[in-house]
Amino acid sequence: MDSRLGKTWLIAGYVFLYVPILTLIIFSFNASKMVTLWGGFSFKWYGVIAHDSEVVNGFFLSMKIALMTATASVVLGTLAAFAMVRYKSFFGRTVFFSHINAPLVVPEVITGLSLLLFFVMCERLFGMPERGMFTIWAGHTSFGLSYAAVIIQSRLLELDKSLEEAAMDLGCRPFQVFYLVTLPMIAQSLMAAWLLTFTISLDDVVTTAFLSGPGSSTLPLVILSRARLGLDPTVNAIATITVAVVAVGVVAGSLWMSRQERRRAAEQSAAYREGMQAMGA
Numbered sequence: 001m002d003s004r005l006g007k008t009w010l011i012a013g014y015v016f017l018y019v020p021i022l023t024l025i026i027f028s029f030n031a032s033k034m035v036t037l038w039g040g041f042s043f044k045w046y047g048v049i050a051h052d053s054e055v056v057n058g059f060f061l062s063m064k065i066a067l068m069t070a071t072a073s074v075v076l077g078t079l080a081a082f083a084m085v086r087y088k089s090f091f092g093r094t095v096f097f098s099h100i101n102a103p104l105v106v107p108e109v110i111t112g113l114s115l116l117l118f119f120v121m122c123e124r125l126f127g128m129p130e131r132g133m134f135t136i137w138a139g140h141t142s143f144g145l146s147y148a149a150v151i152i153q154s155r156l157l158e159l160d161k162s163l164e165e166a167a168m169d170l171g172c173r174p175f176q177v178f179y180l181v182t183l184p185m186i187a188q189s190l191m192a193a194w195l196l197t198f199t200i201s202l203d204d205v206v207t208t209a210f211l212s213g214p215g216s217s218t219l220p221l222v223i224l225s226r227a228r229l230g231l232d233p234t235v236n237a238i239a240t241i242t243v244a245v246v247a248v249g250v251v252a253g254s255l256w257m258s259r260q261e262r263r264r265a266a267e268q269s270a271a272y273r274e275g276m277q278a279m280g281a
Contacts, residue, residue: 021243028236045237055238058219062202063245065133065218069140070198074190076141077148084149085156103143104150112210115139119211131213139211140201147200148193155189184264188257195253199246 028046032039049055080100087093103111119135122128129135159182167177205220212221219242226235 024236025240025243028233028240030233030236033233045233046241049234049237049241052234054217054222055219055234058217058222059238059241061133061216062219065137065140066198066201068137069144069201070194072137072141073144073148073197074152074194076145077193078152078186078190080145080149081152081156084153100146100149103146108143108204108206111143112139112207115142115207116210131211132216135211135213136208136216136218139207140197140204143207144197144201147196151193151196152186152189155186159185187260191253191257195250198249202242202246 027036027038029041029043030038031042031044080096083090084093084097084100115135115138116131119129119131119138123130163185164177164181167181168174172180203220204218205224208218208221212218217225219238223235223238226232
């Protein structure tokens with residue numbers, strides 16, 4: 001009984017999450033201008049957005065910001081995670097830990113407003129930066145690194161330190177230990193953090209709305225502005241392309257992580273067999 005109830009709730013959850021997305025994708029191929037009435041199968045709305053400069057520019061801007069945000073978040077999140085895991089006590093550790101985790105719990109509208117006030121003050125004092133791609137990227141990175149740090153930190157806590165210590169005993173320097181031993185073992189968490197922060201940045205609206213300037217409207221802002229004027233089939237086509245891009249990235253990342261896990265398991269098994277053979281000899 002409990003098993004059937006659990007399966008029912010699981011199916012209901014999937015239906016609640018994915019049926020609206022599936023409906024949106026189906027109606028992106030609707031020939032009719034009425035988004036709620038099926039008028040036949042057609043690709044014409046994809047042709048329309050291909051010649052829509054606002055949509056194309058917003059898409060490429062969103063992609064550039066998401067790529068830069070994900071990369072910067074993983075680099076900074078890795079440094080923050082190492083500081084929290086490997087250095088148990090240093091001056092300001094509690095404050096540092098609180099600042100890393102604050103963006104996870106602070107409402108995004110508060111984060112966006114505070115960043116807007118900060119950048120406005122910097123512009124008045126120093127004449128820069130103007131609101132645009134840089135300010136959006138900085139804002140996204142400020143909370144993206146928090147998500148990355150949490151993911152990478154959880155992996156670092158599970159690592160066997162004896163492997164790193166053995167590498168140092170064999171003459172490896174700290175950087176060599178990180179590159180040859182630690183990095184391969186946390187590669188999956190780095191990829192997971194990169195994909196998560198990429199997705200968060202790509203579909204962010206609240207922070208972007210505060211930090212964007214003239215000529216720097218990302219794709220979510222374009223979709224939001226058009227949705228306010230009324231439902232349009234082009235919005236369905238834009239959303240479908242966005243879903244496809246994110247889905248391809250997630251599937252590719254999952255396949256890569258799965259292959260890396262199988263290869264690492266095979267290497268560990270081979271090393272164990274060699275060790276047993278050496279002991280037998």
